Structures are given as structure tokens and as C-alpha cells.
Amino acid sequence: MTQFLPLRDALAEHVPDGACIALEGFTHLIPFAAGHELIRQGRRGLHLVRMTPDLIYDQLIGAGAARKLTFSWGGNPGVGSLHRLRDAVEQGWPGPLELNEQTHAGMAAAYRAGAARLPFGMLRGYIGTDLSSHNPRIRKVACPYTGEELATVPAINPDVTILHAQRADRAGNVAIDGIVGSAREAALAATKLLVTVEEIVEAMPPAMNNVLLPHFTVTAVSHCPGGAWPSYAQGYYSRDNDFYLRWDSIARDRAAFTAWIDRHVRGTADHRDFLASIQRSAA
Amino acid sequence: MSDYTRDEMMTVAAARLLADGQVCFVGIGLPSAACNLARLTHAPKLVLIYESGTIGTRPTVLPLSIGDGELAETAVCVVPLPEIFSDYLQAGRVDVGFLGAAQIDRFGNLNSTVIGSYEKPRTRLPGAGGATEIAAHARQVFIVMKATPRSFVPKIDFQTSGGHFSGRAASGARGGGPAVIVTDLGILKPLVGSKEFALSVLYPGIPVEEARAAVGWPLAVAPEIETIAAPTASELVVLRALEARTEAAHRKPVRLPI
Numbered sequence: 105m106t107q108f109l110p111l112r113d114a115l116a117e118h119v120p121d122g123a124c125i126a127l128e129g130f131t132h133l134i135p136f137a138a139g140h141e142l143i144r145q146g147r148r149g150l151h152l153v154r155m156t157p158d159l160i161y162d163q164l165i166g167a168g169a170a171r172k173l174t175f176s177w178g179g180n181p182g183v184g185s186l187h188r189l190r191d192a193v194e195q196g197w198p199g200p201l202e203l204n205e206q207t208h209a210g211m212a213a214a215y216r217a218g219a220a221r222l223p224f225g226m227l228r229g230y231i232g233t234d235l236s237s238h239n240p241r242i243r244k245v246a247c248p249y250t251g252e253e254l255a256t257v258p259a260i261n262p263d264v265t266i267l268h269a270q271r272a273d274r275a276g277n278v279a280i281d282g283i284v285g286s287a288r289e290a291a292l293a294a295t296k297l298l299v300t301v302e303e304i305v306e307a308m309p310p311a312m313n314n315v316l317l318p319h320f321t322v323t324a325v326s327h328c329p330g331g332a333w334p335s336y337a338q339g340y341y342s343r344d345n346d347f348y349l350r351w352d353s354i355a356r357d358r359a360a361f362t363a364w365i366d367r368h369v370r371g372t373a374d375h376r377d378f379l380a381s382i383q384r385s386a387a
Numbered sequence: 388m389s390d391y392t393r394d395e396m397m398t399v400a401a402a403r404l405l406a407d408g409q410v411c412f413v414g415i416g417l418p419s420a421a422c423n424l425a426r427l428t429h430a431p432k433l434v435l436i437y438e439s440g441t442i443g444t445r446p447t448v449l450p451l452s453i454g455d456g457e458l459a460e461t462a463v464c465v466v467p468l469p470e471i472f473s474d475y476l477q478a479g480r481v482d483v484g485f486l487g488a489a490q491i492d493r494f495g496n497l498n499s500t501v502i503g504s505y506e507k508p509r510t511r512l513p514g515a516g517g518a519t520e521i522a523a524h525a526r527q528v529f530i531v532m533k534a535t536p537r538s539f540v541p542k543i544d545f546q547t548s549g550g551h552f553s554g555r556a557a558s559g560a561r562g563g564g565p566a567v568i569v570t571d572l573g574i575l576k577p578l579v580g581s582k583e584f585a586l587s588v589l590y591p592g593i594p595v596e597e598a599r600a601a602v603g604w605p606l607a608v609a610p611e612i613e614t615i616a617a618p619t620a621s622e623l624v625v626l627r628a629l630e631a632r633t634e635a636a637h638r639k640p641v642r643l644p645i
Contacts, residue, residue: 131454179513181452182415193511209520212469231523231560232549238505282459283439285468330644341644345451345637379645
């Protein structure tokens, strides 16, 4: 049975310190509200998994919540560096960060394998790159039929995957429109799936081909309007490109970053309060 | 028309390399501008794929990120990201992949991972993303980078994506590797045999010596250097209108979802 819980309770119940968690959503539907709530609750020692760490993991890393990062592209899209990620890797601040670095194709294969409960993902990939000599998890297998050597990556099976979606119905079915990235694969690869949604509706129209996670795959749903800001929710609000540009100067400096987190995340009660705090500071 | 910037010349030069109907795997920034310029001028049937899963997208403004809503709203279809990499790119359905990087060597090998050592980097860069498999499997790769001795180096610090590396033929890479390096001064193409990149095209008014000075290794020069035409008036009108629309769209304040 899918639980319907306030976000605070869902994370308190299902995400312990040290958990391996994937907050997915490729540029679109990034579960920022959930990431912020993990910072508020002072979670520590997390293994963070995401193809593109984006601002959400920059914030979790800078706030000291992470011990390890599995990722495939760690920049601020169209802007430049993720300064908190860089500071952790280059200077070990606020603590050391172990990296499990992949390519997009490799990580996508690892999620697909995880969703299918296979031990590894396989691809014709990691060709002509030094990455495989620095990441011992990237290995090779010979095709039993042709002998061709193919790359393998161990399946990714997060303890908890967290998504943001447009809608859930009262049964706990979850629908996503627009860019889906690896959301579906990451969701089905996890032991538990938590979803924050813009809206809870009585019932959804038949899904046809849009991405739907059936209720028996969904551990808990939390109603959280605006939960993807500053990323976006197709049909609800646009990506706040201006905030992504401004993040560069906030995150560049340790003190400025910590002041921002203290004021807007640690200093607010929940996501509604967070958005109000952002609005006040912009006024 | 002589009044244009080097960035504009570079974008136009890259756009002209695209043939109508080709399937292009597009990155953000200059490649996105070049592909959309081609689509809006000589190649209306160009199929643009962004790694976020949007296929056949026809954005009216350029995206800031690879997954802006604009790309999904104007796409023929939107598929999950794993499908883009396995069933389109790896399956050999991409004609042209665009790449850039922080460092490049004379064989078109690219570094977008670290400056310094991998374990103790001086500068940690974003990493591979889609680049490694684009470099391996796109039928042709077009590299787009401004030429400076800091980025065009004798030896890259880390090989993120393979160009014409030794052993490529037996590596499992299905694509042909980098076909061109489009810079802000001219275009480099691989020499027959060695596959070392040589200066092959110069933009109007750029002397060979300036191009050679912008590269951190002794740049080979093709037996015949071609000079290509300056951007035409219509190319500039379309490109500038696209950039103006983009700037206005990105400046538009977004209402907080509150």
C-alpha cells in the first residue's frame, strides 16, 4: 500500500544516515524539496547517486551530507562548475568525497540492470577513455556468441530513489510528462521509492504511453507543490535559468554558500517556507 | 558583409558542415546554435537529438540546459535517456555528434574530466556525460573549440573521449571519429594516413601564422588551404535573431511556484 505522508515524515521514516539514495530527474523534475529536507534533518554519510549532480547535490555535498558520489556529468548546465562538488574533490571540504564516476551511457545501463535485478549492465562503451583505468568497477565481458568484448558496470540498486512528478492519484499511481531522463529506471532499481508531486488527483486518465509508475512500486507519495524549483515541472512552471546563473556566485564561496543554506534551507520549516524565503530575498 | 564576430564565423562554419536530413546529437552552447542555424537556413530537415531524450526538436530559442522545457515541447517525441544512448547512439542511428572539451591533442582526443592528476586534480571538470560514447559511435564527430595554446595541448591530462587514438580500429568503436575541429580561426581536418589534425580551412582575413600560434603543438598545414566565405547577410540575420530571442527568453523572470 502506498503511504501518503508529509515529506518530513517520509524522509524521517525511509532515509537513514548512510543510505544510498538516488534523487533523479534529468534537468526536469529534480526533487529539490526532498534534498532540502534531508539537509534540514541533518542527514549524514549519504551515498548520493545521480547522473547529473546538478545544484541539488552541490547543496547536499556542501552541507556535509555526503560521503560518496556516483555520477556521470558534474557541472552546472550551460553555466559552468558545481563549486561545492569541486571544493569537496579538490580540497576535501567540508569532508572527503569518494567518487564512482561513469559516463551517461554506462550509468543508464547500470540503472536498467538495477531495475531488472540483473547483476550488471552491459554496453559497447567506455572505449578510448581513461575512465575505466581509474574506476575498477568498469570491467569487460566476452560475448558468449561472438567473442566481442563489451563493457560492464555493476547494477545500481539504491536503498531509496526519490523523484518529483506532476501527479499521483489516490491509489498511489504516479505520472510524469515531458523529459524523463532515467527516472523510471532509477525508480524501479531502488528498494524504496519516494515521490513528491505537484498535485494529488482522484483518478488519472488511462496512461497510454506517458510514464507511469504503478502504485505497487511506490512506497510513499508526498504532496509538495513547487518541489522541483529551481528546476521545473512541465505544465506547471518553467526552469528558473536565472537562478541557475546566480547559483554560480552563491556556491563559489564557502561562507556565501553556508549563509544561503542557513538562511533559506536550515532556517525554514518546510518547502513552502523555503519558497517564501527565496521570494522575500528577491523582493 | 564584413561586420561579424569570430564567434559568429565559427558558428556559421560549423552550421555549413551539416547536410539536410542528417541526424545530429547536439550539445549545449555553440553546437546548439550551429545546428539550429543550419535547421533555419539550408537544412530544414535536420533531426536534432539532445541527450535528455528529445528527438527531432525544433526550439525557437536556444536552451540554457540540455533539458529545458522548450526542447520537449517542440520535439517529435521524447524518450527515456537510456534509450537515447543504447537504441539510438550505440545502435548507429546518429550521423553527427558534436563535442567540445577543456583540452584536445593533435589526434582529436579530448579531456573534459580533470586538469592535473585524476586522484588529486588541480581543477575538477564536469566529466564525460555523453561524450565518451558519442566519440565512439557517432558516424562522424565534429569538434567545436576556440583555439588557444592552453586548450590545444601536446599532451592532454586525461583522456575522457577518444579521437584517432592508436588502436581505434580494433576498439569496438563503430563511428569514424572526429572529422573536423572547428575553431574560431579556421578548421582542422585529419591528414590521410597519420590522422593528425592539420590546418585545412582558414576564415577570411586570418593569417596561417595566427592559427599556428593559437595551437600548443607545431600545427601541421594541409597541402592546400581552403578559404571559406564570410557569413552571408542572411546567415547573420537568422543567427542574430535566434540569439536575440534566446537572450530575451532567458531574461524573462520566472514566477516562483508559490
